[in-house]
Amino acid sequence: MFEVAEYIGTIAFAMSGFFVAVRSRLDFLGMLISVFLTAFGGGIIRDVIVDRTPFAFTYNTPALLVTVLMLILIFFKFHKRQNVENKAFFILSDSIGLVSFSITGGLIALESGLNFTGVLALSFITAVGGGITRDIIINEVPFVFKAGFYGTVALIIGAILFILDIFDMLGFYMTLAVFLFGVALRLIAHYKKWSVPLI
Numbered sequence: 690m691f692e693v694a695e696y697i698g699t700i701a702f703a704m705s706g707f708f709v710a711v712r713s714r715l716d717f718l719g720m721l722i723s724v725f726l727t728a729f730g731g732g733i734i735r736d737v738i739v740d741r742t743p744f745a746f747t748y749n750t751p752a753l754l755v756t757v758l759m760l761i762l763i764f765f766k767f768h769k770r771q772n773v774e775n776k777a778f779f780i781l782s783d784s785i786g787l788v789s790f791s792i793t794g795g796l797i798a799l800e801s802g803l804n805f806t807g808v809l810a811l812s813f814i815t816a817v818g819g820g821i822t823r824d825i826i827i828n829e830v831p832f833v834f835k836a837g838f839y840g841t842v843a844l845i846i847g848a849i850l851f852i853l854d855i856f857d858m859l860g861f862y863m864t865l866a867v868f869l870f871g872v873a874l875r876l877i878a879h880y881k882k883w884s885v886p887l888i
Contacts, residue, residue, distance in 0.1 A: 690864050691796050695732065695744055696754065698789030703728040703755040704762070704782045706823060711768045713827050720759075720768075723823050728755050730819025735794050735811050739801040780879055781872075788871035791816040791843040792864060795850035799859070805851050812847030813840060838878035841885060846871045 706727025710720040729745040736743040745751045762768065794815025798808040817833040817840055824831040833840040849867055853859040877883075 690861055691793055694789045694792045694796070694864075694868070696751065698786045698793060699728045699732075699745075699751045700754055700758060701782045701784075701786030701789060702731075702819060703758050705779070705786055705820070707759060707762050707767070708779050709823065709827075713829075715827070719827075722826065724755060724759055725752075726823040726826070727819045730822045731790055731815040731817060732793065732819070734818040735797055735815040738811065738814070739797055739803075741797070780876065784872050784875040784879070787816050787839065787842060787875055788846060788868055791846040791871060792850065792868060794843075795847045796864075798847075799850065799854050805848075808851045809844050809847040812850070813843045816840075816843035838883040838885065839875070842871060842875045842878065845874070 703724050706724040707720065709727070710723035713719075713723075715723060729743075729751065732745060733743040791812045794811040794813070795808050797815075798811035801807075803811065817831075821831040821833060846867060849870075850859065850864075853863055853867070
């Protein structure tokens, strides 16, 4: 289940990084950095925290998937389209990436024997760490700090995984249910414009 979620998240966040690069008018090198940071950054930080060799450094498939996806997007001239970040396609892919990586972060935390705080932290870091790093590099306020309910979804998923693990209910179908719930929650929060209260 971990590898499936990792690949889904990698593909979805690679697309997100591509569209952010297009919006920011980055050159090809900048686009590569944006795509790879968004797709792999959070997972690398997660694995370093729990003293694992990063998944992206031990398997060739993630990098191959990202490279092929990027070439497909360029071939079909997605980089020529305007306001793509406001399109349903982008919102869906970003939501899938967020939820997939929240799940992989939580699963790794549980496998590593971390407590509730650790599970929440790794779910959050895996989901948004790459995006934060990317946004800092391109001199933007990180998306997670201005996107309302975005980061909260990752924390909710981490909490659910921790509770399910306590009751020994964390199997394939339950994880799939968490994934579907998370994507639905993120989409509803986006279109209903839910947000964390301002201080």
